[in-house]
Amino acid sequence: MVVAVRLLILALFLQYRIIHPVHNAVGLWLTSAICEIWFAFSWILDQLSKWLPITRQTYLDRLSLRYEREGEANMLAAVDVFVTTVDTTKEPPLVTANTFLSILAMDYPVDKISCYLSDDGASMLTFEALSLTAEFARKWVPFCNKSSIEPRAPDMYCAQKVDYLKDKVQPTFVKERRAMKDRPGVMQDGTPWPGNNTKDHPGMIQVFLQGNELPNLVYVSGEKRPSFLHHKRAGAMNALVRVSGVLTNAPFMLNLDCDHYVNNSKAVREAMCFLMDPQVGRRVCYVQFPQRFDGIDKNDRYANSIRVFSILINMKGLDGIQGTDKDSKEILFDEKFGKSSTFVTSTLREEGGVAASSSREALLKEVIHLGWIYGSITEDILTGFKLHSRGWRTIYCMPKRSAFRGSVPTNLPDRLNQTLMWALGSVEIFFSRHTPYATAARK
């Protein structure tokens, strides 16, 4: 009803605008009329996606009943978690360390989680930080598991103003908690990685944790050469897909930015409710969680929360059609689980991912399945489109306790840069051969 009334008002307004030209300022009138018609058109498109909003419910106990039977081997699927970082000045290693600790301490069988960091900055500082993170994880993860705390990112947990003495918790817990709070700082100085140039260095892989007590933890910095495009985050993600394909090759992957920590330790289980569902799971290629952010100031100067709340209905609506694409317009981050088989975890011919007898055309076709698509700085949106155009479904999952939380730009230049990047990415997709309109026309 509201939409119909708005549509009517819009039609009357546009009719008025068109039949009343401003003769002494034709240029201005024409420009504003074109802009208004364009906005009206995009608003109508936006409404179309809202007809069938879906709210989903997960039942974690049933997941456990099906896949974690007593006396039997745990049947939950393994997950490779990918985190990307590039610039230690904008993405402090301490933030990345928190993200990793929250991942390592997730409520999921430890032998089924492997964490990978892609360091596009090839920074010694990040490398050192991850090494110290691995050390601290040996204390932090058992503490989290024993005490069932939330969130499991140490800084965010310790920043909570909870009086544990008041709650009459066990004295041992209070003591252990204090020990965790007084942990030694994990950062050292900002010495650059010796002998390396961020734009020209060999590939680097270091396994920090491996075994049955903690999840695997691997540092990766993909090879960079000045004469080759490395395709920014898409290239970094594909490097991780290839490395993890060789090392752990889990059937699912979780992808996070370095400043997005796990806020709900059961997040992976939430996603598995869909991905491991015998019926729904077969058609689903990823599960996406809503964007949630810390650090938004009281007046929300940079409009960070608008994109969180106003898009909720759009996301639910899209879920009712085929699922959400990664949307750069309002969403900053999302976390998604994809089936590696969709992306084919091990690589091309040399890794046995594609039969040696494949023709060049077949190979090229497979390459499209092989990972994040190149050609746009908003590679996640582009890849989301591609997956949808191949018939995959995606799920929008909103657990009561938000699954992940991230940080937002806290100054105007960063916020403007971010918005510009998303806008450019969308324009790139629109004019590329991957444009959804061309894909729809080809069908």
Ligand SMILES: O=c1ccn([C@@H]2O[C@H](COP(=O)(O)OP(=O)(O)O[C@H]3O[C@H](CO)[C@@H](O)[C@H](O)[C@H]3O)[C@@H](O)[C@H]2O)c(=O)[nH]1
């Ligand atoms: O060359 C690069 C550039 C970026 N990144 C990483 O990519 C992530 C996102 O980059 P950022 O510049 O912070 O972009 P945002 O706008 O904050 O990120 C949102 O928008 C991007 C483009 O749509 C998506 O890739 C991200 O997942 C999404 O969170 C960060 O972890 C970076 O460290 C790299 O690994 N290599």
